[in-house]
Structure formats: C-alpha cells, structure tokens
Amino acid sequence: MTEPLVVITDSDLPGDEAERILGAAGLRVRRASCRTAEEVVEAARDATALLVQWAPVTASVLDRLDRLRFVSRLGIGHDMIDVAAATARGVAVANTPDYCVQEVAAHTIAMVMALARRLPVLDRAVRDGRWSATGDGAGALRPSRATVAVVGFGRIGSLAAAHAAALGFRVVVHDPNVAEAAVRAAGHEPVELDEALAAADVVTLHVPLTDRTRHLLNGAAIARMRPGALIVNTCRGGLIDEAALAGALASGRVAGAALDVFEEEPLPAGSPLRTAPGVLLTPHAAWYSPDSLAELPRRAARQIADFLRGGPVPSIVNPGYAAGRTGGGR
Incomplete structure (x- = not known):
C-alpha cells in the first residue's frame, strides 16, 4: 500500500524539520514552490494533505484535489484557504494558533x-x-x-x-x-x-x-x-x-x-x-523569535501526522468538515 502523500505547497522557512517529522510518521513528502492556484493543483493532484504557508487553496483547487483530506496552515491566519469550500468538500483545515x-x-x-x-x-x-x-x-x-x-x-x-x-x-x-x-x-x-x-x-x-x-x-x-x-x-x-x-x-x-x-x-x-x-x-516580523521559528514547522507537520493516523487535532478551524465528507462532499 502506498503511503499518503503530503505536499508542502510553499515555505520560506529555513530547514527541513517538517519533512523530517512527516517522514518519521511514514508519510511521503513533496516540497513545491507554489504561488498560484494552478501551481498548487499541478504539485498536489495526488496529495492527501497539504502544508500551506501562502499558496492559495481556493474552491477550484479543492475541486481538483480528489484525494485531499487535510490542510495544515503554516501560521495562524488562514485567509489564503477557502475554509467554507473545504468544509463543504469534507476537507479539514487546521492552523497553528499558538506558536508565536x-x-x-x-x-x-x-x-x-x-x-x-x-x-x-x-x-x-x-x-x-x-x-x-x-x-x-x-x-x-x-x-x-x-x-x-x-x-x-x-x-x-x-x-x-x-x-x-x-x-x-x-x-x-x-x-x-x-x-x-x-x-x-x-x-x-x-x-x-x-x-x-x-x-x-x-x-x-x-x-x-x-x-x-x-x-x-x-x-x-x-x-x-x-x-x-x-x-x-x-x-x-x-x-x-x-x-x-x-x-x-x-x-x-x-x-x-x-x-x-x-x-x-x-x-x-x-x-x-x-x-x-x-x-x-516592520517587515511582518512580529511572529519571529528563534523559538517560534522552531515551533512553527514542527507543530504544523505534527498535526498532519496526527490527523492521518486518526488522532485528535484541536486546532481544526472547521469542525463541521466531517458532515461534508459523510454528506457526499467527497
């Protein structure tokens, strides 16, 4: 059985902590550099989960990612993700709310x-x-x-x-x-x-x-x-x-x-x-310290691993996603 694929759509953070955590959980990982919706679709057609920093995850993107179950935001805000569309399609979305x-x-x-x-x-x-x-x-x-x-x-x-x-x-x-x-x-x-x-x-x-x-x-x-x-x-x-x-x-x-x-x-x-x-x-720097920089990719990746093994993810922002899945959203 092929292990689920996680696509890191984009990230300007240094290091490979996210890949290390996801790999240790037995997941396949692909890193991309997406800036547009079309680039997300191209990179993630076979993805089960996405790790997103700024790349747009629109309703159109969600429609074309048939295997997608989970989106983890590398940060607190999630305005680049169409959460309502994800909910309707049974896709869970989680942010990283307390790292900074x-x-x-x-x-x-x-x-x-x-x-x-x-x-x-x-x-x-x-x-x-x-x-x-x-x-x-x-x-x-x-x-x-x-x-x-x-x-x-x-x-x-x-x-x-x-x-x-x-x-x-x-x-x-x-x-x-x-x-x-x-x-x-x-x-x-x-x-x-x-x-x-x-x-x-x-x-x-x-x-x-x-x-x-x-x-x-x-x-x-x-x-x-x-x-x-x-x-x-x-x-x-x-x-x-x-x-x-x-x-x-x-x-x-x-x-x-x-x-x-x-x-x-x-x-x-x-x-x-x-x-x-x-x-x-200041240059969108309020979030930064060496501690927060270390915590962000670690927490965002761990919640992907937790979700895909059936564990709890308290930071899911659309708990109604399950109704979308059972109601035929996917």
Missing part, C-alpha cells in the same frame, strides 16, 4: 509604547539635528491617562490587553465573539466597535481577515476615531484601508501608526506609508 502568541503580543506592546512615547518622531528629530523633548515629543502619552482599544480578544489580543493594563493603560475591548463577562473577568471593559474607536488613544487590531473584517478601519471608521489617535496592526494588512490611513496621517487626523503587516507584502516601494509622518514599519 508571546512574540506578537510583545511586538504589539513595543509598537504601542513606541507610538505613545513618540519614539519614531524623536529619533528622527535627533538625527536631523534637533533637541527638543517638548517640541518633537508633543503628544506623548502617560499610560494612566490613556486608553488602548483592543479589537479582537483571542490568544494574542487578550495577552496584549493584559500587557497594556500592566503598564497602566485603561483597556477597552471589542470582540463580538467573546462573552462580555470574560472580558470583565480579565479586568477590561467590553465595548462596541464605534465606542472603542471613539474612546481610544491607541487602537490595536487582533482579528482574523475575513470578508466582514476587510478594511475594518476604512475612511469612515478612521473618521470616528478621536483626532490624534494612534493605530497598531500586527495582525493582517487587509484590516486597514491603507489609502485612507495614509490620507489620515498626512492630514494629522491620525497622529501615528505602527504596522507590521500590509495589504501587499513586501510593502511596495511606492506605498505612501513609507513616507507618511509618524509611521513605524
């Missing part, structure tokens, strides 16, 4: 504090020959007099909220998927989105990118924020309308933004965010 929670929360708070204390502006002022704490530092925040709005209260959002509260910030939380009692139990205030935007000195985003959340911060939402507010995004670039944000930064409506993620990555050379005032940019 500490790193992203720490990166978030570093960005919050850099903006709150005007570090990018002060750094540039010194390099340009100025030496004025009260001039270039105008607008610096005292944490105990400032509010951080955490939009999304999952693993990362809840830890970022705890960090912000520990620094003395008032923390308000918007997450319609989390019970208000749970937010209050953590010591924070649950609020609606409009209230969060209106109250916040700093807004930090921690929600998945879906059709509903795309451009969550658009021009209208930014207009509802208090003048001079700050924005932090370590989640998904598509949550923010970048053109609207650039305009708000240029006008001074938004005093600063710290961004680790972008609608197009790498950030295009011509993006107005590169030259907008008060902006701190």
Whole structure:
C-alpha cells in the first residue's frame, strides 16, 4: 500500500524539520514552490494533505484535489484557504494558533509604547539635528491617562490587553465573539466597535481577515476615531484601508501608526506609508523569535501526522468538515 502523500505547497522557512517529522510518521513528502492556484493543483493532484504557508487553496483547487483530506496552515491566519469550500468538500483545515502568541503580543506592546512615547518622531528629530523633548515629543502619552482599544480578544489580543493594563493603560475591548463577562473577568471593559474607536488613544487590531473584517478601519471608521489617535496592526494588512490611513496621517487626523503587516507584502516601494509622518514599519516580523521559528514547522507537520493516523487535532478551524465528507462532499 502506498503511503499518503503530503505536499508542502510553499515555505520560506529555513530547514527541513517538517519533512523530517512527516517522514518519521511514514508519510511521503513533496516540497513545491507554489504561488498560484494552478501551481498548487499541478504539485498536489495526488496529495492527501497539504502544508500551506501562502499558496492559495481556493474552491477550484479543492475541486481538483480528489484525494485531499487535510490542510495544515503554516501560521495562524488562514485567509489564503477557502475554509467554507473545504468544509463543504469534507476537507479539514487546521492552523497553528499558538506558536508565536508571546512574540506578537510583545511586538504589539513595543509598537504601542513606541507610538505613545513618540519614539519614531524623536529619533528622527535627533538625527536631523534637533533637541527638543517638548517640541518633537508633543503628544506623548502617560499610560494612566490613556486608553488602548483592543479589537479582537483571542490568544494574542487578550495577552496584549493584559500587557497594556500592566503598564497602566485603561483597556477597552471589542470582540463580538467573546462573552462580555470574560472580558470583565480579565479586568477590561467590553465595548462596541464605534465606542472603542471613539474612546481610544491607541487602537490595536487582533482579528482574523475575513470578508466582514476587510478594511475594518476604512475612511469612515478612521473618521470616528478621536483626532490624534494612534493605530497598531500586527495582525493582517487587509484590516486597514491603507489609502485612507495614509490620507489620515498626512492630514494629522491620525497622529501615528505602527504596522507590521500590509495589504501587499513586501510593502511596495511606492506605498505612501513609507513616507507618511509618524509611521513605524516592520517587515511582518512580529511572529519571529528563534523559538517560534522552531515551533512553527514542527507543530504544523505534527498535526498532519496526527490527523492521518486518526488522532485528535484541536486546532481544526472547521469542525463541521466531517458532515461534508459523510454528506457526499467527497
């Protein structure tokens, strides 16, 4: 009997830990470098499972992978996978939800504090020959007099909220998927989105990118924020309308933004965010530490092996996939 085939559609991570784990589980492994849906189909026609970093797994792709049973995302977000289509076809999808929670929360708070204390502006002022704490530092925040709005209260959002509260910030939380009692139990205030935007000195985003959340911060939402507010995004670039944000930064409506993620990555050379005032940019690096780099491929590969041997996979994001399989989805 031929062992099941796992196709690694794409990965820019160093090393071969995923291949080693999958091979030790008795699975065949094929590594590809897919960027398009057609390349995924070509590489994975006979695959039982996929290990996906950024390659698109669309409904059309799923229709043509007749043997596919499981997709493991090399990361937390899974917006490159059509989860609804996978569910309808009886294909399980799992992400790797907790490999970098500490790193992203720490990166978030570093960005919050850099903006709150005007570090990018002060750094540039010194390099340009100025030496004025009260001039270039105008607008610096005292944490105990400032509010951080955490939009999304999952693993990362809840830890970022705890960090912000520990620094003395008032923390308000918007997450319609989390019970208000749970937010209050953590010591924070649950609020609606409009209230969060209106109250916040700093807004930090921690929600998945879906059709509903795309451009969550658009021009209208930014207009509802208090003048001079700050924005932090370590989640998904598509949550923010970048053109609207650039305009708000240029006008001074938004005093600063710290961004680790972008609608197009790498950030295009011509993006107005590169030259907008008060902006701190990092290259989708919030997830990274040597520890998280080691854990990511290990966890993503192990859950493939666990699933294919019939073991539990707690990180499956579409538990209804089994109904699709029994209902004739495959």
